[in-house]
Amino acid sequence: xxxxxxxxxxxxxxxxxxxxxxxxxxxxxxxxxxxxxxxxxxxxxxxxxxxxxxxxxxxxxxxxxxxxxxxxxxxxxxx
Amino acid sequence: xxxxxxxxxxxxxxxxxxxxxxxxxxxxxxxxxxxxxxxxxxxxxxxxxxxxxxxxxxxxxxxxxxxxxxxxxxxxxxxxxxxxxxxxxxxxxxxxxxxxxxxxxxxxxxxxxxxxxxxxxxxxxxxxxxxxxxxxxxxxxxxxxxxxxxxxxxxxxxxxxxxxxxxxxxxxxxxxxxxxxxxxxxxxxxxxxxxxxxxxxxxxxxxxxxxxxxxxxxxxxxxxxxxxxxxxxxxxxxxxxxxxxxxxxx
Numbered sequence: 469x470x471x472x473x474x475x476x477x478x479x480x481x482x483x484x485x486x487x488x489x490x491x492x493x494x495x496x497x498x499x500x501x502x503x504x505x506x507x508x509x510x511x512x513x514x515x516x517x518x519x520x521x522x523x524x525x526x527x528x529x530x531x532x533x534x535x536x537x538x539x540x541x542x543x544x545x546x547x
Numbered sequence: 548x549x550x551x552x553x554x555x556x557x558x559x560x561x562x563x564x565x566x567x568x569x570x571x572x573x574x575x576x577x578x579x580x581x582x583x584x585x586x587x588x589x590x591x592x593x594x595x596x597x598x599x600x601x602x603x604x605x606x607x608x609x610x611x612x613x614x615x616x617x618x619x620x621x622x623x624x625x626x627x628x629x630x631x632x633x634x635x636x637x638x639x640x641x642x643x644x645x646x647x648x649x650x651x652x653x654x655x656x657x658x659x660x661x662x663x664x665x666x667x668x669x670x671x672x673x674x675x676x677x678x679x680x681x682x683x684x685x686x687x688x689x690x691x692x693x694x695x696x697x698x699x700x701x702x703x704x705x706x707x708x709x710x711x712x713x714x715x716x717x718x719x720x721x722x723x724x725x726x727x728x729x730x731x732x733x734x735x736x737x738x739x740x741x742x743x744x745x746x747x748x749x750x751x752x753x754x755x756x757x758x759x760x761x762x763x764x765x766x767x768x769x770x771x772x773x774x775x776x777x778x779x780x781x782x783x784x785x786x787x788x789x790x791x792x793x794x795x796x797x
Contacts, residue, residue, distance in 0.1 A: 471761035474666065477689060478659050479766035482696025485594045486704070 553739050561743055562622025569613035569624045575606040577632035578653065579691075585646050592701050598694040605687035612680050619676065635721070637714055644710060647702050651711060652718045654695020656763055660722065662688045663758040664751065672744035681744055696766060703770045711767070715777035723755055756781060 553561070583599035614624040635652060636645040665685040672678045702708050711718075737747070746754070759781055764774035779785060 471663070471757050474659070474663055474758070475762045475765060478662060478692040478762060479696050479769065481689075482693035483700040483766075483770065485598075485693060485697040486592055486700035 553743070557737065557739055557743075558620050559622070561740070561745060562617050562620035564745060565613050565617035565620060566622045566624045569610050569617055569626065572606050572609040572613055573626050574632050576603055576610065579603045579606055581632055581634075582646075582650065582653075586650075586698065589643055589646055591698055595694055595698045595701065598690055598697070602687070602691050602694065605691070609684050609687065612683060616676070616680050637717065640710075643702075643707065647699070647708055648711065648714065648718070650695050650698050651708075652721065654691055654693075655699060655766065656695075656718060656722050656759075658688055658692040658695060659762055659766075660755060660758050662692055663754050663762070664746070667750065667754055668744040668746055671741045671746065673742040674744070677744040696770075699767075699770055699772075703772070708770075708772060712773040712776060715767075715774060716780040719759065719777055719780055 579599055579602040583596060583603060586599050587596050610626065614626070617624050634645065634649060636648040640648055662685060665681050665688060669678060669681045669685060672681060699708065737745070741747075759777065764778055767774045767777075
């Protein structure tokens with residue numbers, strides 16, 4: 469299999485999206501910025517894991533709590 | 548065309564495979580729906596949020612394709628239960644770090660692996676219906692993998708994600724059945740199954756290793772995430788040690 473091609477399509481293609489698309493905190497609509505200094509804003513919107521209380525109205529709700537990384541099913545183990 | 552003729556056991560196996568996939572894709576619908584909201588809340592790049600939104604519809608379509616394929620092999624798929632799509636990540640991870648871990652595990656690792664597996668399955672498949680199904684799903688999986696790489700790139704640009712290097716082994720362990728590393732005797736290749744797009748365990752293991760070594764690890768490295776711990780986890784000796792340890796615990 470041409471893994472080099474897969475790298476190009478997935479990794480190079482994906483990272484290019486981040487480089488070419490609107491910056492973080494900008495909406496998909498041209499010139500319709502959410503707010504300046506959005507990196508810090510985003511940090512504030514992350515809820516405290518212990519209390520589950522967000523710092524703003526938007527909730528980044530999920531918290532893994534206990535170790536829980538066995539839940540993603542790939543097509544690899546299908547028997 | 549003789550290779551396309553299936554035994555009853557092979558037909559049951561293929562029905563089970565597609566039913567498993569339908570349930571797996573059903574879970575992915577719920578996972579992407581949750582991730583879409585979390586990515587928006589984290590002010591991820593608009594393109595990333597748009598990809599997540601599209602992925603919800605993609606996965607729903609995949610459920611229908613897989614269920615239809617399962618039915619074609621005589622297997623009925625029950626999807627009445629609520630799909631579990633619990634957040635994943637190490638216990639110590641919080642907020643944006645946990646979100647980044649899940650996106651990397653789900654999109655950069657699992658969806659990249661799915662794309663590689665489907666590419667290979669498509670190369671082997673001869674049955675038109677199987678080829679059509681694989682091709683339709685593969686086109687979407689590319690976008691799902693890219694979502695992960697785009698988000699990781701954006702977070703790395705903000706200086707986040709160094710913690711991923713140390714957590715790579717556990718991320719890999721969760722993405723592959725350890726049984727694939729079992730030093731079992733090579734099985735005879737079932738040409739009928741291959742014609743229906745079903746790959747042998749040996750082939751699947753090879754794809755897993757190649758995808759990690761030639762796609763995922765270089766991708767992480769290119770974004771400044773050290774993949775050494777992941778590469779060490781994948782070494783044949785390490786895999787055999789894990790297998791021996793697992794057996795001794797039984």
